[in-house]
Amino acid sequence: MPKVEVVPLGASYDCRDDETLLAGALREGRYLRYGCRHGGCGTCRILLVEGDVEQSGSTFALTASDRADGWVLACASVPVEDCVIDVSATDLTAEEFLAGDQVRGYTAEIAEIRRLTPDVRGVRLRLLDPPSMRFTAGQFVNVEVPGTSVLRAYSMANPPSDSGHADLVVRLLPGGAFSALLEDRLAPGDRLRLYGPFGQLKVRLSHRPMIMAAGGSGLAPILSMVGDLADQQNRRQVTVFFGARSAADLYHLDRLRALQDRMPCLEIVPALSERAPAGWAGETGLVTDVIGRRFPQLEGYDAYLCGPPAMIDAATGLLTARGVRLRNIYFDAFVPTG
Template sequence: MADTHKVRFEPVGMEIEADEDETVLDAAFRQGVMLIHGCKEGQCSACKSFLLDGDLQMGRYSTFALPDFERDEGYVLLCRSHIYSDTEIELVNYDEDMIRSGLPVVTVQTEVDSLVELTHDISLLRLRLPAESQSTLRFHPGQYVDITVPGTDEHRSFSMANHSAAEGHLEFIIKRYPGGRFSSLLEDGLAVGDPLRVTGPYGTFTLRVASDRRLVFIGGGAGMAPILSLLRQMAESGNEREAVYYYGARTEGDLIQLAELAHLAEQLPSFRFVPCLSGRRPRDWAGETGLVTDVLERQEDDLADCDVYLCGPPPMIDAALSLLAGMGVPEEQIFFDKFTITAAAGD
């Protein structure tokens, strides 16, 4: 049986216990401490921290996420780190409110409740939660879970589009990729009633309720899921913050959930939805055209006092981050879940 040691996180002054055979990040998840993270596989650097004291060893990781010179200086990736003594770690990227409002990561068995084709390459998957799991699995709107690929030990990460497990189900908007390990099953490999194992919640793409800044959502494709979750949360709670959602699609046929977004706009008087078409558009299209980042730049003069939420394909996120930096938006007011390109393309 593996020994257990204490991990103290500074500057927040929190402590957890970690077994030698689990990573520090997994130990934190198990105890409901939601540290900043991304891919959970040593590929993205979101969980990079600094080792202050203790015996810590890391498994394999990408030097893109942690260059050798940073490791030599004492930086570590928590998703690859195992400890063999009481350890003290300084968090580099953290949100104290999120850390303290974390929920324990659990694994539950679900079953396919429905599967609907929204566009030629995007599906709506709804999983039914057994009654006992509705209180076991809890999540904050905007978070995601890992769904195990049937018959394997592999998993794929997807954000919930609904805002509470108490609804009795989990809802996902998933882009189908040709040959995708999981997403290809949405065409001919899954049927109503099939079991699926999910583990979560993960992610820090959550509404910062203490902020009263204007909200700017930017997304595209299946990246609508967590933003829809946040908007549903706002409607449910009667949130009156001003908000705008710039959503990018190639054609009018690629636009999804338009009826619900119109309904949300009725429930949220300060909310505005701005669809943007970058490809072929009908002659009677009166909306915005061009890449969603181009539309954002045209329409927004000053985002420095806004909270900005991004979710979409990696190239869109990279372009938006560059644009937002040039527009003077502070990093601490930009929120997104950073998935690796490999993970995104392998859905």
């Protein structure tokens, strides 16, 4: 049974054979930060300082250079010998590690399902039991597909000040285990089980101006973060790029614009990659091209990215080429959790 030493916490636990670093910690009543548990979200990204692990499942959230630098995903790494892991990057305290898993289950009622675009629905969930959730803007919940134990990750679009709700933005996928139910099977009044909150995407304290870029349903965590910044009377400059194919695919611009009234340093840049209607006053092209045109130089900026993996990759390339430090780029890739 491999022993896992956790630095800098001065703690340790045992993993059973074939058990991942995360599964072993949770079974022993300990806690490591985690999210999707499928190698997709990167919440459980830690450094392997000593020992060796075998990879189990997807490690989408790691780049080749991350792996070369010793980063592993706790949810997808099975120790094959005694290991030392460094969890500093997850901001985990010894108290949190020892307290075990505080993620809770919630029963929620669907308050509203709103058609935001032809293939995106806004799902407002009212939390019943417990009736509120403490979360950080940018985090997500795992929603249980009714009648199964299948989980799907969705980011909250509401700010933490609205703690009695989880406002989701869900893109419909043909045959999607969860999303397809929103077309005709789920309705207001139906109940759902949620687990959370998860994820480490959050606005980091700094004085740097921020670029935020969303693609498709990726606007959800950005709305939550901008809403929270408005609640905090933020004065940092924030530019939100929202990329969609056509004007019909844009949504919640009214919500973003309402936030501008409370946060004058907020700029909103919708961008259409396909058809722009006559008289379109916004930008055209891929969201990365638009950022590139608007900001030839981005040294000293923080960047927050949410959306499909291809968008995150392209945006990261552009931002680093324009001077943003890799460590100042934060993202949630909406990888399939199925």
